[in-house]
Amino acid sequence: MIGKERFIFVDFDDTLSDNFQFNLQYVRELGALLAPKFGGEGEAWAKSATDMLATIEAEYVARFVGAPLAGYCAWLETIRARSVELLFGGMGVAAPADAASLAIDNQFSALTACDAAFPGASEALMALFEDGVRTQIASGQESEYLLAALMGAGVESFTESKFGPDLVDCAKEGPEFYARIFAASGVAAGETLVIDDRPDALGWAMATGAKTIQARLSPVRHFETVPGVVAVLTNLRDLPALVAKHL
Secondary structure (H helix, E strand, C coil), X not given: CXXXXXXXXXXXXXXXXXHHHHHHHHHHHHHHHHHHHHCCCHHHHHHHHHHHHXXXXXXXXXXXXXXXXXXXXXXXXXXXXXXXHHHHHCCCCCCCCCHHHHHHHHHHHHHCCCCCEXXXXXXXXXXXXXXXXXXXXXXXXXXHHHHHHHHHHCCHXXXXXXXXXXXXXXXXXXXXXXXXXXXXXXXXXXXXXXXXXXXXHHHHHHHCCCEEEEECCCCCCCCCCCCCCCEEECCHXXXXXXXXHHC
C-alpha cells in the first residue's frame, strides 16, 4: 500500500552495539567521573562499578525472568539509589545523600562518552530514516539509558521511541513486552519487523505475530539460527535492504 508507515523495532545490546566493549567503556567512564570527585583510583571505581552492575543484573533476573509484569517502574525507582550505595560501598565510602540524582547524572555523562556501535550502524539507521522507516528501539535497558547510549553512538536522531521497559512498565522478558510496545506505537504486530540477537526475544516477538530478523554481529556471543526468522543479519549495512524486502 502506497504511503503505508513501516515500523521496525531494533534491540541495542549486541544488535546495534557490541555489548562487551560497551560495558568496558561504561565502567571506565564511571571511574573517570568519580575518582576526581570522591578520591581513589579510576580503575578501582571501574571495578566497583563492574561488581555493582553484576549485582543489579542478578536482582533483575530474580525479579523479572518469567515475570515481566512484576513492576518494572517501581523497581527502577529504587534501583538508582541502590546502584550508588553498591558502587560507593565497594570503595568503602559512604554514599552521598543525593544518590538517585547522582546515579542519573553519572549514567548520562558516562553513556554519552561511550561508543561501541557495530560497523555500519550509523549508515544503516540513516538510510532507514531517509527512506521513511520509523525505527523504534526495543531493549531491556531503560529509556534514559538508551537515549544517552544512542547519543554516544551518534545515532539517536535516526530513532523514535526508546522502548525501555519503563515506557510500558513491562520487563523485556516475555511476549507482553512486545505487545505493549506495539500498542504504544499504534501498530499491529503483523505489520512490524523486530531485529534482535537473542533467541528468547525473537521467540517472544514472533509469538505476538511480528516478523523477525536475527542479528548475528557480536564477536563473543553466538546463537544458533532461530526457526521462523525471515533473515539473519551479519552486517548492519545490509539492514536497509532486508527491511525493504521483508516489510
